[in-house]
Amino acid sequence: MIRTAAVGDIHMAPETQGTLRPAFETLSECADLLLLAGDLTRHGTPEEARVVAREIQGLGVPVVAVLGNHDRHDDRPEEVTAILEEAGAQVLEGRAVVVDCGGARVGVAGTTGFGGGFVGRCAGEFGEPLMKEFVRYSRRCADGLRMSLEQLGEQGCDARIALTHYSPVPDTLAGEPLEIYPFLGSYLLAEAIDTAGADLAVHGHAHAGTENGMTNGGVRVRNVAQPVIGRAFHVYHVHARQPVGAGTVGEPT
Amino acid sequence: MNHHGGEPAPGVPAAGYNLEYRVAHLKDRIAGGALGELGVRLEVRGETVLLTGTVPSAHSRDEICDLVAAELAGHQVHCDITVADASSPDHAEDLA
Numbered sequence: 052m053i054r055t056a057a058v059g060d061i062h063m064a065p066e067t068q069g070t071l072r073p074a075f076e077t078l079s080e081c082a083d084l085l086l087l088a089g090d091l092t093r094h095g096t097p098e099e100a101r102v103v104a105r106e107i108q109g110l111g112v113p114v115v116a117v118l119g120n121h122d123r124h125d126d127r128p129e130e131v132t133a134i135l136e137e138a139g140a141q142v143l144e145g146r147a148v149v150v151d152c153g154g155a156r157v158g159v160a161g162t163t164g165f166g167g168g169f170v171g172r173c174a175g176e177f178g179e180p181l182m183k184e185f186v187r188y189s190r191r192c193a194d195g196l197r198m199s200l201e202q203l204g205e206q207g208c209d210a211r212i213a214l215t216h217y218s219p220v221p222d223t224l225a226g227e228p229l230e231i232y233p234f235l236g237s238y239l240l241a242e243a244i245d246t247a248g249a250d251l252a253v254h255g256h257a258h259a260g261t262e263n264g265m266t267n268g269g270v271r272v273r274n275v276a277q278p279v280i281g282r283a284f285h286v287y288h289v290h291a292r293q294p295v296g297a298g299t300v301g302e303p304t
Numbered sequence: 305m306n307h308h309g310g311e312p313a314p315g316v317p318a319a320g321y322n323l324e325y326r327v328a329h330l331k332d333r334i335a336g337g338a339l340g341e342l343g344v345r346l347e348v349r350g351e352t353v354l355l356t357g358t359v360p361s362a363h364s365r366d367e368i369c370d371l372v373a374a375e376l377a378g379h380q381v382h383c384d385i386t387v388a389d390a391s392s393p394d395h396a397e398d399l400a
Contacts, residue, residue, distance in 0.1 A: 062360045074392040093340040258343040278358030286396035
């Protein structure tokens with residue numbers, strides 16, 4: 052069993068320094084790793100990233116993160132990434148990492164992801180260059196996630212987790228206005244997860260959403276935005292399974 | 305009928321005084337400015353404006369509520385914004 056702690060949308064700034072640290076210091080007692088589902092800062096400035104870095108440094112559990120849209124607002128995602136990695140976090144964008152959790156090999160594939168909407172109610176790659184680029188960007192993020200999950204499948208991980216900021220499913224957006232769903236996630240992420248296979252998908256971004264959801268392929272999805280879970284983090288017990296190779300469409304592993 | 309410039313037709317309020325538009329632009333300011341807060345909802349309920357959502361600190365909540373109250377002086381503003389809970393969870397979810 053892999054004890055997976057997760058939270059997103061902590062939106063840290065100098066004024067919130069230290070607010071999460073007391074809870075994070077209990078992680079080594081209740082979790083094997085910590086996932087951060089993006090929007091770790093308010094504007095994506097290096098100063099805010101350093102606040103997050105101090106909050107997560109030396110927790111005694113591996114920390115794996117993706118950035119959110121807030122972390123990209125200041126157009127310095129590389130600097131934010133470097134500061135978090137200096138503090139010991141692995142920051143994923145279109146790549147995966149394998150973490151050793153008490154003897155179990157846990158693969159985490161990550162991307163910020165992007166919007167576009169869900170089947171039957173989504174943006175199409177048509178018309179103005181900006182519109183086409185919007186959809187293409189979302190597709191590139193999903194492709195990166197799929198390939199990373201497939202690589203983890205080939206490496207025989209005990210469990211695979213998809214970590215995104217944007218949502219792969221509409222289930223976990225329940226509570227948000229329907230009109231903004233296309234800005235909150237994309238079915239392309241769920242298609243990538245179901246195509247490559249995963250044991251759990253974790254995301255943030257939708258503050259007014261709902262914690263629990265599932266992809267069409269049966270992969271459980273958890274929206275861990277801090278306003279949704281109402282805690283510093285939540286812990287999910289993921290059971291190690293026999294890994295299934297990539298391309299098992301529609302079947303959770 | 306369209307009015308291109310000049311005074312609005314009698315009985316039609318100028319766009320600058322329309323509460324819905326003012327609230328929409330105020331929401332943009334809260335999202336894009338120093339506050340950087342996209343998680344707050346501003347809703348017009350008659351002559352009243354309701355603020356809901358969860359923010360990371362009491363400081364953020366107070367700044368947003370003060371800004372909205374100042375910008376919409378003359379209107380009643382209800383601030384139901386809550387501060388995120390930073391406590392440890394008391395249980396785990398088993399995904400068997």
